[in-house]
Amino acid sequence: MNTTLSTMPEYLTRYFENNNLIGPVYLKEIRKKAIGRFEELGLPTTKHEEWKYTNLLPLSKSEFHPALYNTLDKHEVSKDMIAGKDVFLLVFENGKLNSELSSYENLPKGVTVGDLSENLEHPAVIANLTKHASFENEALVALNTAHILDGAFIYVEANVECSKPIHLLYITGGEENVLVFPRNILVAEKNSSVNIIESYHSRNEQSAFVNSVSEIVLDQHAKVEWTKVQMENQNTFHIDYTETKQHNDSIIDIHTITFGGKLIRNNLHMVLKGQRINSNLNGLYVGGGDSHIDNHTLVDHAMPNCLSNELYKGVLDGKSKGVFNGKIFVRKDAQKTNAYQSNKNILMSDDASVNTKPQLEIFADDVKCSHGATTGQIDAEAIFYLRSRGIGLEAARTFLTIAFAEDVLNRISNDILRDELKFRIGNKLNHIY
Amino acid sequence: MLSIKSLSARVEDKQILNGINLKINKGEVHAIMGPNGSGKSTLASVLAGRENYEVTDGTVQFNGEDLLDMSPEDRARKGLFLAFQYPVEIPGVTNANFLKTALNEIRKSKGLATLDSKDFLVLMKEKMKLVEMDKAMTQRSVNEGFSGGEKKRNEVFQMAMLEPTLSVLDETDSGLDIDALRIVAHGVNSLRSSERSFIVITHYQRLLDYIVPDFVHVLYKGKIVKSGTKELALELEEKGYDWIKEEAEAANV
Numbered sequence: 008m009n010t011t012l013s014t015m016p017e018y019l020t021r022y023f024e025n026n027n028l029i030g031p032v033y034l035k036e037i038r039k040k041a042i043g044r045f046e047e048l049g050l051p052t053t054k055h056e057e058w059k060y061t062n063l064l065p066l067s068k069s070e071f072h073p074a075l076y077n078t079l080d081k082h083e084v085s086k087d088m089i090a091g092k093d094v095f096l097l098v099f100e101n102g103k104l105n106s107e108l109s110s111y112e113n114l115p116k117g118v119t120v121g122d123l124s125e126n127l128e129h130p131a132v133i134a135n136l137t138k139h140a141s142f143e144n145e146a147l148v149a150l151n152t153a154h155i156l157d158g159a160f161i162y163v164e165a166n167v168e169c170s171k172p173i174h175l176l177y178i179t180g181g182e183e184n185v186l187v188f189p190r191n192i193l194v195a196e197k198n199s200s201v202n203i204i205e206s207y208h209s210r211n212e213q214s215a216f217v218n219s220v221s222e223i224v225l226d227q228h229a230k231v232e233w234t235k236v237q238m239e240n241q242n243t244f245h246i247d248y249t250e251t252k253q254h255n256d257s258i259i260d261i262h263t264i265t266f267g268g269k270l271i272r273n274n275l276h277m278v279l280k281g282q283r284i285n286s287n288l289n290g291l292y293v294g295g296g297d298s299h300i301d302n303h304t305l306v307d308h309a310m311p312n313c314l315s316n317e318l319y320k321g322v323l324d325g326k327s328k329g330v331f332n333g334k335i336f337v338r339k340d341a342q343k344t345n346a347y348q349s350n351k352n353i354l355m356s357d358d359a360s361v362n363t364k365p366q367l368e369i370f371a372d373d374v375k376c377s378h379g380a381t382t383g384q385i386d387a388e389a390i391f392y393l394r395s396r397g398i399g400l401e402a403a404r405t406f407l408t409i410a411f412a413e414d415v416l417n418r419i420s421n422d423i424l425r426d427e428l429k430f431r432i433g434n435k436l437n438h439i440y
Numbered sequence: 441m442l443s444i445k446s447l448s449a450r451v452e453d454k455q456i457l458n459g460i461n462l463k464i465n466k467g468e469v470h471a472i473m474g475p476n477g478s479g480k481s482t483l484a485s486v487l488a489g490r491e492n493y494e495v496t497d498g499t500v501q502f503n504g505e506d507l508l509d510m511s512p513e514d515r516a517r518k519g520l521f522l523a524f525q526y527p528v529e530i531p532g533v534t535n536a537n538f539l540k541t542a543l544n545e546i547r548k549s550k551g552l553a554t555l556d557s558k559d560f561l562v563l564m565k566e567k568m569k570l571v572e573m574d575k576a577m578t579q580r581s582v583n584e585g586f587s588g589g590e591k592k593r594n595e596v597f598q599m600a601m602l603e604p605t606l607s608v609l610d611e612t613d614s615g616l617d618i619d620a621l622r623i624v625a626h627g628v629n630s631l632r633s634s635e636r637s638f639i640v641i642t643h644y645q646r647l648l649d650y651i652v653p654d655f656v657h658v659l660y661k662g663k664i665v666k667s668g669t670k671e672l673a674l675e676l677e678e679k680g681y682d683w684i685k686e687e688a689e690a691a692n693v
Contacts, residue, residue, distance in 0.1 A: 387491070392528040395488050396542035396598065397516035397549070406541065410532030 022073055022186075026154050031127050034136075034155060041142050041152035048146035060330045060362045061272055061301045066244050071186035071216045074101035079178060079210070084108050087176055087208045089236060089431075091423035094174040094204070095120055101179055102157050102187030117167035118201075123158040123190055131162045131194045139222040140250040145274070147246045151188050151220040158190035158219075163199040165226070172202040172421055179217060179239070180210030191221040195229035195257075202232045204424060209240035214269070217245040225257035227281065234262040234419055236428070241267055241296050248274040255281035262419055264428060265292040265300050266435060267327075272301040279341075282312045290319035291415040293435055294327030294359070301330035306348075308341040308371075317348040320415050322408055322436065324355035330362045335376065337369040344371060348378040353385060353411055385411075408436050441466050441637050442507075442606055447498035448662070449486050456482045458662035459498065464606070467634040471648055471673060472641045474659035475681040480641045481525060483659070484610040487639075488522035489515050502606070516542075517549035521604030523595040525611045530582040535594065536564065538582050539601050546602060567600040571627040589620035596627040607631070608639045613647035625650030645677035660688050 027038050050067050051058040079100045088096070095111035097104060097120065104122040111120050119129070126132050142149035159175045179185050195201055207217060217239070225231055237245055245268055251259055265271050277286050292300040300323075306315045321329040331350045352361045365378040385407045393403035412432055419425040442464040449457040456479045464470055474480050486493050487500065489512035500507040507515060530538070544554040555563065564578060571593045583591050592612050599607055609628070613621055628638065628651050640651055648656070648670060656673045658666040660681075665688040666672065676684070 386528070389528050389530050391490055391512060392524065392530070393538070393542070394512040395516055395522050395524075396538075396602065397513050397546040398542055399513045399545065400511070402541075402545070403513075406533065407530065410530065414532050 016070070018070060018072065023153055026156060029124070029156060033133065034127055037137050038153050038155060041149045044142055045146055045149035045153055048144075048149060050146055057303065057332070060328075061270070061299065063270075066216065066270060069184060069214060069216070069244075071184045071214075072181075074181035074183070074185040074187075076100040076103045077105060079105060079108060081108060083210065084176065084178065087178060087206065087238075088174070089206055089424060089427045090172055090174050090204045090421060094172045096174050096176060097159055099157065099159075099175065099177045099189065101181060101185050102177070102189055104157065111173070115167060115170050117164035118169050119160070119162040120173055121160055123160045123192065124156045126160040129160065129162065132160060132192060135194055135222060135224055136192055139224065139252050140220050140248055140276075145248060147218055148220055148248050151190060151218045151248070154188040155190045157188070158192070161191075161193040161201065161203065163195045163201050165196040166198045167196075168199065169201040172204055172424075174204045174206070177205075177207045177217070178210050179207065179215045179243070180213050182213070184213060185215040187215070187217050189217065189219040191219070193221070193223045193231065193233075195225045195231050197226045198228040199226075200230040202421060204234045204236065204421070206236040206238065207245065208238050209243055212240050212242060214242035215239070215244070217243065217247075219245070219247045221247070221249040223249065223251040223259070225251070225253045225259060227255045227257060229254075229257045231258070232260040232420055234421070234424060235264065235273070237265045237268060237271060238431075239268045241269060241298065243268045244270045246272045249276065251277045251286070253277070253279050253281060253284045253286065256283045257281065258285040260287045260418065260420070261289070262415070263288075263290040263302065264416070265290075266431070267294055267296070267298045268300070269297070270299045273303065275302070275304045276307070277305065277315070278307045278309065279313045279315070280309055282310050284310075284313040286313070286315040287418070288315070288317045289415050289418050291412055291432070292319075292321045292329055293412065293432060294321070294323045294329060295325045295435075296327060297325065298327040299330075300327070303332045305334040305336070306346065308335070308337045308344045308346060310340060311342045311344065313341065314345045315347070318415060318418075319350045320412060321350075321352040321361060322355065322412055323352065323359035323361055326356075326358040328360050328362075331380070332364045332366065333378070334366040335368070335378070337367075337371050337374050337376065339370045341371045342373045344374040344376070346374070346376045350380040351411070352382040353408060354382060355408070405433075405436055409433050412436070441503060443501040445499045447486070447500060448496045449482060450494050450496055451482065451492055455496070456662050457486065460659075460662070460664055462657065462664060464637050464639065466637060468655065469632065469638045469640060469651065469653045471653035471656045472639060472659055473643065473645075473656060473673060473676060475685070476643070478659040479662040480659055481610055482662075484522055484525075484608045484639075484641055487608055488512060488520065513545070516602070516604075517546050519605035521599050521602060521607045523592075523599060523607065523609045523612050525614065527583045527591045527595055529584045529586075531584050533582050534579055535582050536578045539564070539598060542598075543601060564601065567597060570600050570630055571597045572623050573597050588615035589617065592616055592624055593620065593627070596624050600627060600631060603631075605635060606637050606639070608641065610641050611643065612640075613642055613644065621647065622650060645673045648673045658684050660684060663688075665691075
């Protein structure tokens, strides 16, 4: 058992070697270091404190292959355009940009959007790629870094506001189990503003392993909204690692919406490297069947006068499992920090479960921090109240669950995306009953 | 309209109602009074179909149908309404959305077309005036952060919207100041008609100054021990409940 977990499977070694023929020298060096580090670390086991509740054994036992691409058609993409048509659209088919299905012409002046593989020598890429998401202690960041090639590169110059949302639409699925390594990077320069949607979809019911990493950098006064949406099938493994780095007076809203999947692990690591920063992180996970959905967040307050606000909610049915681990660091210099965290879960069945762990580590003395976690069922008295007004039992349960979940979705600013997600979450919850 | 015969009920192991008989005709307002713990709220809960209340004996006919056999939602769809003593807060659901869903569920069950947003808004505006409710309240989450008075007003507002034929008001006057009481009573009175009946449950006579009942019943130890007209309420106000208790105990001996 341990050999599978600690060594690089042969099929991956072959893939690594082919992949590392492509790209600039600096990147080849990084990839080599990363693969070495991955081999040293191995996939984490449940003995690892951060992986106590998420067992990767089923992942390590499956075999995945890089897939063919360019077989998707427009029709298949349109149903996944959850933020509507009025977006700059990048479609990634099994991890690779499909330029025929993408459309991001007429970008505003000062906005660069494109395939990471074609921008590997862009100064902003050289300056930032792998500089934020460290693979030193993260095996799955190392694994992704060892395979960096495809993904989205977004660069917004100072004082530029990107007029339309940018939708990174990942569709995965082939005849065999597909393996993809999306790598996204956003650099938002001073006083710029941009809205990104990063969504993941399955093309069929085949299993897949999505090992994604995003690096998001905000210079002073930059404003970014980033919505991650995971709508993959019940057989998909998705391990994401997202690192944000913010400088003075910047604002970020990150929403992580998960509809299911076999095993989902989201690591969100936010570093507040300046003053008067605002960081909002919201999450909603809706699990059914045997889904395992794990959100690990870390908000790292390094400097004074910042605000972070975190709200994660879960609805778990069937035999699904939820894991929430929310760390907040308030370092010694981070006086006048306001940091709030809340995790609320509803269990819809006796077999569903959740492990929730808030973790505050505060080294400054003049701060306002709060955290809370609740897990329970829908309030029986509220159900009776609705029924006493003529609303049926099932409808009352759905109504209350949707209300619980919508609280998170209401924080998404894009109307089309928000309404579409409400609609789909509503459908999913209706389906649960 | 409503016919309760020898109704007995318990919660867990505690027997609370001990053979209630009550007949309510169309258009009548019945007040049910009684000391604390006499079973007033239990009666309201049993009528509305709250879980955990077990009917051990008796029948309740509502317009000729077996009420006790119906789910809470079916009771509401057939015209029963309970104004809660402690209305529930429901975060994330706006009052307007909640009421629109409820109203349309009731309409659907009657084979009526559902109301679209525009017609609903017109109706809502009209009924809001009845209880002097301001528009912001309809956009707030149901009862969330409402004061005691606002919650009770919201109950009467819902009643006005759903237009039930039988309304049970469970201590709607508790926690109300005199102005709120007047507003609530005005809302109820404006709904009175020859087709609608009310059961007004209260501990105090005060509410009955504003909602004048046709009959007053006194509940004690889960039984109606005395019935009369509104003069009975005044007598209770003056003399308290002790003489009723004594009479009841004497009758039992």
